[in-house]
Amino acid sequence: MKTFDHRHATSVDDAIEAVSAPGAAFLAGGTNLLDLMKGGVAAPTALVDLRRLDRTSISVLPGGGVFVEAGATNSAMANHELIRTRYPLLSQAILSGATTQLRNMATAGGNLLQRTRCPYFMETSFAACNKRDPGSGCGALHGFNREHALFGVSDACVAVHPSDMAVALSALNTVVHVQGPNGQRVIPLDRFFALPGDTPSVDNTLAPAELILGIELPPSDFADHSWYLKVRDRHSYAFALVSVAVGLQLEGGIISSVALALGGVSAMPWRLAAAESALVGLPAVRRSFDIAARLATEGARPLSQNGYKVDLIRHSVVAALTSAAIDRSVEDTAPDDTATDDSGTKEKP
Amino acid sequence: MLTGTKKGCDHGLCGACTVSIDGERALSCLTLAASIDGSDVLTIEGIATGDELHPLQTAFVECDGFQCGFCTSGQISSAHAMLAEHARGDLSAATFDGSRDDVVHGCSRLTDPEIRERMAGNICRCGAYANIVDAIRSAAGEESA
Numbered sequence: 006m007k008t009f010d011h012r013h014a015t016s017v018d019d020a021i022e023a024v025s026a027p028g029a030a031f032l033a034g035g036t037n038l039l040d041l042m043k044g045g046v047a048a049p050t051a052l053v054d055l056r057r058l059d060r061t062s063i064s065v066l067p068g069g070g071v072f073v074e075a076g077a078t079n080s081a082m083a084n085h086e087l088i089r090t091r092y093p094l095l096s097q098a099i100l101s102g103a104t105t106q107l108r109n110m111a112t113a114g115g116n117l118l119q120r121t122r123c124p125y126f127m128e129t130s131f132a133a134c135n136k137r138d139p140g141s142g143c144g145a146l147h148g149f150n151r152e153h154a155l156f157g158v159s160d161a162c163v164a165v166h167p168s169d170m171a172v173a174l175s176a177l178n179t180v181v182h183v184q185g186p187n188g189q190r191v192i193p194l195d196r197f198f199a200l201p202g203d204t205p206s207v208d209n210t211l212a213p214a215e216l217i218l219g220i221e222l223p224p225s226d227f228a229d230h231s232w233y234l235k236v237r238d239r240h241s242y243a244f245a246l247v248s249v250a251v252g253l254q255l256e257g258g259i260i261s262s263v264a265l266a267l268g269g270v271s272a273m274p275w276r277l278a279a280a281e282s283a284l285v286g287l288p289a290v291r292r293s294f295d296i297a298a299r300l301a302t303e304g305a306r307p308l309s310q311n312g313y314k315v316d317l318i319r320h321s322v323v324a325a326l327t328s329a330a331i332d333r334s335v336e337d338t339a340p341d342d343t344a345t346d347d348s349g350t351k352e353k354p
Numbered sequence: 355m356l357t358g359t360k361k362g363c364d365h366g367l368c369g370a371c372t373v374s375i376d377g378e379r380a381l382s383c384l385t386l387a388a389s390i391d392g393s394d395v396l397t398i399e400g401i402a403t404g405d406e407l408h409p410l411q412t413a414f415v416e417c418d419g420f421q422c423g424f425c426t427s428g429q430i431s432s433a434h435a436m437l438a439e440h441a442r443g444d445l446s447a448a449t450f451d452g453s454r455d456d457v458v459h460g461c462s463r464l465t466d467p468e469i470r471e472r473m474a475g476n477i478c479r480c481g482a483y484a485n486i487v488d489a490i491r492s493a494a495g496e497e498s499a
Contacts, residue, residue, distance in 0.1 A: 011388045032389065039384045040365050054389050080378070084444045093450075093457050100447040104475025105439065106369060106432065109378045110385070229454075241447070241474035333454040 010051040014058055017184060017216060023053040025186060025214040031055055033115040036107050041120065045129045046137055063087055069224040075114030075217040082113055092222055094231035094252055098173035101235040104242050114217035117171055121164035122244055135161045136205045151310040152246060156271040158306060162205030166198060166272050167244050173233060175274035176250040176264040179222050185215035198273030226262055227252025234325035236317060245269035247317045249325035260284050270314060277301050289330040298322040358398035358427045369476035372428040373397050379435035398427035401434055410434055410493045419489035421480035429476045433490045436472045440464050446471045464494050
């Protein structure tokens with residue numbers, strides 16, 4: 006048995022100082038780190054427990070945004086009045102991931118820092134994994150890769166980031182607040198994650214000993230029209246093969262603003278800037294969504310077993326946009342037998 | 355010695371080890387005791403009142419909500435917390451299939467899709483799911499949805 010030290014941090018400064026020691030790691034919800042320790046993938050010699058910092062508040066910012074402290078649980082975030090009313094996309098994405106037991110433990114900060122679930126990374130009996138053991142090769146590149154990435158990949162690593170929450174956070178243009186030995190700084194979410202390149206062991210742009218303090222959600226225009234579509238091998242409690250986060254702002258049926266991000270296809274949430282630009286000014290109908298779907302897969306680089314994701318992305322983008330366009334302010338939006346039509350306002354995936 | 359809580363997968367995948375920590379259901383297999391020192395932990399042993407079974411336990415017996423029984427303490431511990439979550443208006447992914455009002459205020463009706471989604475963290479290898487849903491619906495006092 007491997008032994009390790011455990012102690013509760015007493016302050017943010019104390020936590021940062023303690024984790025600066027060689028072999029030390031932060032412990033928040035533990036749902037990923039303790040599992041990786043059991044499997045021998047992670048082997049910290051000391052855990053700096055953040056639980057008693059009690060950084061769990063969710064509050065309104067001057068200017069109308071919301072700040073989520075990093076220790077807030079996934080459940081607390083998804084169910085908080087400010088999130089479910091102003092950012093239902095974020096609630097839906099969080100609740101699409103894991104299970105209630107896990108969401109009750111997992112924190113906002115930890116969600117961003119979870120490692121890939123690539124089997125070659127998770128299972129140490131596979132010798133080749135550049136993310137776990139730099140220089141050892143990539144078992145997935147020519148191996149079992151039906152769940153793997155299409156965008157931003159390198160020959161060194163084709164793993165995907167597993168978070169649903171992060172995909173919604175990307176679409177909502179959030180900002181991560183961090184503190185390290187040299188003070189505080191902010192990192193826009195789309196610059197928080199690192200593509201694999203030739204250093205796939207690095208998941209993100211955090212500096213050593215930096216601690217996530219919280220996530221800033223700017224004011225959003227998408228509260229009335231958003232959807233998180235998650236496609237997976239079973240109906241619940243599975244990681245995404247493809248997911249789509251959509252926020253729409255509609256004015257008289259015309260798209261005045263839109264955010265689109267994909268999950269399950271890259272080492273980071275994959276924003277669809279070209280599709281977003283094309284949609285602005287178009288009516289929220291199927292033919293517009295088809296344009297976005299075609300643009301969504303530009304630059305995709307399928308592997309031997311994940312080519313199906315190209316079609317899956319196109320269909321999922323259309324389905325998610327269609328669901329986001331529905332007016333859910335009416336009491337009964339339950340699916341009926343309405344066929345797809347050009348109004349784009351009735352269909353459900 | 356409390357032997358009711360079961361270690362199943364040991365990786366947070368099966369839910370057999372579900373307990374409540376300070377009132378919220380969690381996976382004991384991924385929780386360090388040192389981390390939660392001082393917290394209240396509710397295991398299956400604390401759900402009955404003496405020899406009097408909790409209505410959920412009675413419902414699992416009456417609806418035959420198990421076969422081998424290994425997952426059952428986790429199922430009941432999880433359902434016990436789930437009913438409290440639903441009563442206070444917590445959401446599930448299934449709630450988003452309804453109206454905006456359901457998302458803002460919570461879905462008052464505990465439909466079968468809601469029960470299934472909210473219990474997704476508890477795996478039953480015997481496949482007693484249909485009867486587990488019956489038991490939970492029965493204990494919640496809801497008609498079949």
